[in-house]
Amino acid sequence: xxxxxxxxxxxxxxxxxxxxxxxxxxxxxxxxxxxxxxxxxxxxxxxxxxxxxxxxxxxxxxxxxxxxxxxxxxxxxxxxxxxxxxxxxxxxxxxxxxxxxxxxxxxxxxxxxxxxxxxxxxxxxxxxxxxxxxxxxxxxxxxxxxxxxxxxxxxxxxxxxxxxxxxxxxxxxxxxxxxxxxxxxxxxxxxxxxxxxxxxxxxxxxxxxxxxxxxxxxxxxxxxxxxxxxxxxxxxxxxxxxxxxxxxxxxxxxxxxxxxxxxxxxxxxxxxxxxxxxxxxxxxxxxxxxxxxxxxxxxxxxxxxxxxxxxxxxxxxxxxxxxxxxxxxxxxxxxxxxxxxxxxxxxxxxxxxxxxxxxxxxxxxxxxxxxxxxxxxxxxxxxxxxxxxxxxxxxxxxxxxxxxxxxxxxxxxxxxxxxxxxxxxxxxxxxxxxxxxxxxxxxxxxxxxxxxxxxxx
Amino acid sequence: xxxxxxxxxxxxxxxxxxxxxxxxxxxxxxxxxxxxxxxxxxxxxxxxxxxxxxxxxxxxxxxxxxxxxxxxxxxxxxxxxxxxxxxxxxxxxxxxxxxxxxxxxxxxxxxxxxxxxxxxxxxxxxxxxxxxxxxxxxxxxxxxxxxxxxxxxxxxxxxxxxxxxxxxxxxxxxxxxxxxxxxxxxxxxxxxxxxxxxxxxxxxxxxxxxxxxxxxxxxxxxxxxxxxxxxxxxxxxx
Numbered sequence: 217x218x219x220x221x222x223x224x225x226x227x228x229x230x231x232x233x234x235x236x237x238x239x240x241x242x243x244x245x246x247x248x249x250x251x252x253x254x255x256x257x258x259x260x261x262x263x264x265x266x267x268x269x270x271x272x273x274x275x276x277x278x279x280x281x282x283x284x285x286x287x288x289x290x291x292x293x294x295x296x297x298x299x300x301x302x303x304x305x306x307x308x309x310x311x312x313x314x315x316x317x318x319x320x321x322x323x324x325x326x327x328x329x330x331x332x333x334x335x336x337x338x339x340x341x342x343x344x345x346x347x348x349x350x351x352x353x354x355x356x357x358x359x360x361x362x363x364x365x366x367x368x369x370x371x372x373x374x375x376x377x378x379x380x381x382x383x384x385x386x387x388x389x390x391x392x393x394x395x396x397x398x399x400x401x402x403x404x405x406x407x408x409x410x411x412x413x414x415x416x417x418x419x420x421x422x423x424x425x426x427x428x429x430x431x432x433x434x435x436x437x438x439x440x441x442x443x444x445x446x447x448x449x450x451x452x453x454x455x456x457x458x459x460x461x462x463x464x465x466x467x468x469x470x471x472x473x474x475x476x477x478x479x480x481x482x483x484x485x486x487x488x489x490x491x492x493x494x495x496x497x498x499x500x501x502x503x504x505x506x507x508x509x510x511x512x513x514x515x516x517x518x519x520x521x522x523x524x525x526x527x528x529x530x531x532x533x534x535x536x537x538x539x540x541x542x543x544x545x546x547x548x549x550x551x552x553x554x555x556x557x558x559x560x561x562x563x564x565x566x567x568x569x570x571x572x573x574x575x576x577x578x579x580x581x582x583x584x585x586x587x588x589x590x591x592x593x594x595x596x597x598x599x600x601x602x603x604x605x606x607x608x609x610x611x612x613x614x615x616x617x618x619x620x621x622x623x624x625x626x627x628x629x630x631x632x633x634x635x636x637x638x639x640x641x642x643x644x645x646x647x648x649x650x651x652x653x654x655x656x657x658x659x660x661x662x663x664x665x666x667x668x669x670x671x672x673x
Numbered sequence: 674x675x676x677x678x679x680x681x682x683x684x685x686x687x688x689x690x691x692x693x694x695x696x697x698x699x700x701x702x703x704x705x706x707x708x709x710x711x712x713x714x715x716x717x718x719x720x721x722x723x724x725x726x727x728x729x730x731x732x733x734x735x736x737x738x739x740x741x742x743x744x745x746x747x748x749x750x751x752x753x754x755x756x757x758x759x760x761x762x763x764x765x766x767x768x769x770x771x772x773x774x775x776x777x778x779x780x781x782x783x784x785x786x787x788x789x790x791x792x793x794x795x796x797x798x799x800x801x802x803x804x805x806x807x808x809x810x811x812x813x814x815x816x817x818x819x820x821x822x823x824x825x826x827x828x829x830x831x832x833x834x835x836x837x838x839x840x841x842x843x844x845x846x847x848x849x850x851x852x853x854x855x856x857x858x859x860x861x862x863x864x865x866x867x868x869x870x871x872x873x874x875x876x877x878x879x880x881x882x883x884x885x886x887x888x889x890x891x892x893x894x895x896x897x898x899x900x901x902x903x904x905x906x907x908x909x910x911x
Contacts, residue, residue, distance in 0.1 A: 457731065460757045460778045461687050467779035468693040486779055509850035509896070511904055546850065546896065657894045657904065659880070 223395045230384055241377060258290065258359060260319035263345060266357065267320060271349050291358035324348040397427045401434060408438060456497050463490050499603045499623035507548035507631055511655060514552060514581050515541040518574055521556045531569035532560060540574040543581040546655045547632040555628050558621040559648050563587035567645050583650040586641035597638045601626040679793055680704035682723035684714045686732050694727065697782040711735035725792055729755045745771025751792045808844045810905040811890045817841050830882040839875050843893065843903035850900045876901060
């Protein structure tokens with residue numbers, strides 16, 4: 217479906233309305249013109265009656281008669297020169313001539329159109345009848361177009377239409393300016409980096425009050441969310457630090473326990489506590505900008521992880537094209553390794569095997585991991601990426617982890633501008649697909665640099 | 674092991690961990706000095722001459738990273754960092770700041786002793802042959818000590834000292850995104866104005882000079898949010 221912006225929609229609506237108005241005005245104009253033409257042209261019997269009356273009027277009374285019948289659209293006068301059309305006049309069509317010939321009997325007459333008056337020099341329609349009376353005098357009936365003209369010689373409606381159009385155009389421009397903050401607002405919502413400094417939208421004093429309110433509300437929302445998130449991160453960080461301190465003391469004290477299985481178990485428990493804490497911290501970090509960014513050959517990382525598992529005898533294999541092997545992405549080496557290893561280990565643990573393939577398209581590198589397990593029910597696919605969610609719900613540590621692996625994968629992938637999805641492998645089993653954007657050499661910052669330069673340092 | 678036992682200076686703010694680590698060291702026959710923050714460490718350094726420092730990163734007042742950098746500027750004393758975070762970024766930064774090794778909390782006494790002994794052995798075996806400070810990238814070779822940039826014909830663009838510092842900063846940290854703040858920090862120290870936009874101008878001048886000296890050479894990439902990335906493969910050369 218075609219998606220039009222609000223401004224485009226209103227622009228189109230106004231344009232259509234203007235077109236309709238113009239067409240309507242033109243129609244009216246022609247209608248009134250036709251009527252005016254009808255009125256301006258005296259009917260044959262009227263002309264005949266006038267001529268008859270003029271003939272019956274004594275010559276010395278005729279000027280008085282002429283004055284009596286003249287009006288703003290019909291000028292009646294006499295001309296001495298017999299039967300002469302004015303030099304610049306052109307004879308009118310024969311049909312018109314014939315309709316008058318019947319009424320005027322055998323009198324000689326000529327009908328001409330004249331370019332009439334009009335200070336602008338615009339030709340409007342006018343008819344001139346010259347009829348030779350029986351006594352030889354020439355009667356001139358001069359009809360004028362009744363169309364009212366302005367001082368500039370333009371029809372009255374034209375100016376109003378022009379001004380209306382200009383106002384509509386101005387309104388369009390103003391409206392476009394009005395809707396621009398909305399576009400900026402939605403861009404800012406998309407770009408919002410809650411972990412970094414909030415990038416507040418500037419308030420334009422000229423915006424509509426509703427839009428100003430909306431922007432202010434958005435800015436407050438952003439600050440609240442950001443404060444909330446920072447507080448949560450600080451709390452997690454604090455807990456993590458303190459638990460680590462306790463764990464360090466405990467670990468050093470455990471060394472005083474005499475060697476034996478109990479000591480080994482205690483050490484194992486301490487390691488588990490710390491790992492759980494690290495994972496929880498890692499999975500809660502939503503693109504927190506705490507990852508480093510370096511140029512990494514993703515293919516090498518995948519290869520290394522696969523080789524590790526193979527060396528340990530795990531059923532893992534990798535299919536990789538030549539361009540994919542050199543795919544460089546901008547990311548955190550450790551985080552990328554964690555993504556790959558979590559997905560491989562999940563596939564092996566719950567799906568008996570991991571079949572990896574690495575491909576590239578012009579934009580991104582695509583890592584696909586298929587397993588041979590029972591697959592993931594479609595309704596649980598999204599939920600599975602949430603922290604502490606597991607398909608197997610016993611929470612038994614022996615049959616699985618804490619349920620943080622995929623949450624970590626998703627957060628790390630998204631923090632590096634990528635995406636992860638799950639579906640069905642062609643051969644049955646589950647398929648996970650990770651998509652990470654390829655690195656592009658750039659000399660100048662892209663649109664993202666509209667944010668303050670050190671908002672993410 | 675030499676006749677006189679080595680002395681270890683432990684800098685750690687948690688009293689329990691400090692005592693436990695000190696106990697481990699004493700049990701193994703090391704001489705032990707302790708300090709709970711940077712100031713106490715300075716006093717201990719003046720008083721005793723330790724052979725190795727065990728330094729916690731999270732300290733009240735001046736943090737471990739800053740202390741480490743300060744120490745490294747003065748001496749070659751081996752430093753073992755204790756870090757609370759397992760992320761590699763901390764390790765890398767710790768090593769870059771001059772630490773010789775690191776240990777992630779929690780650690781066992783056996784692991785700690787192994788690291789300490791390894792560090793002491795390394796220092797005793799070879800009095801720290803300074804690593805080469807010559808690097809090669811694209812067609813250029815840069816010598817950080819002689820402050821020279823040459824291409825394979827032996828000539829090279831004439832760089833101002835600020836441009837050279839910037840390039841030196843890049844070749845020592847290739848293929849990593851560096852923010853303006855970090856670059857400022859490494860090239861000029863903390864006194865620089867953090868909002869200084871001259872980094873952008875320096876980068877653009879450096880780009881032009883590299884491009885002019887070796888057409889097609891374009892190793893500096895701009896990344897979103899105001900950072901730079903040195904994309905060339907950098908090799909350390911003897």
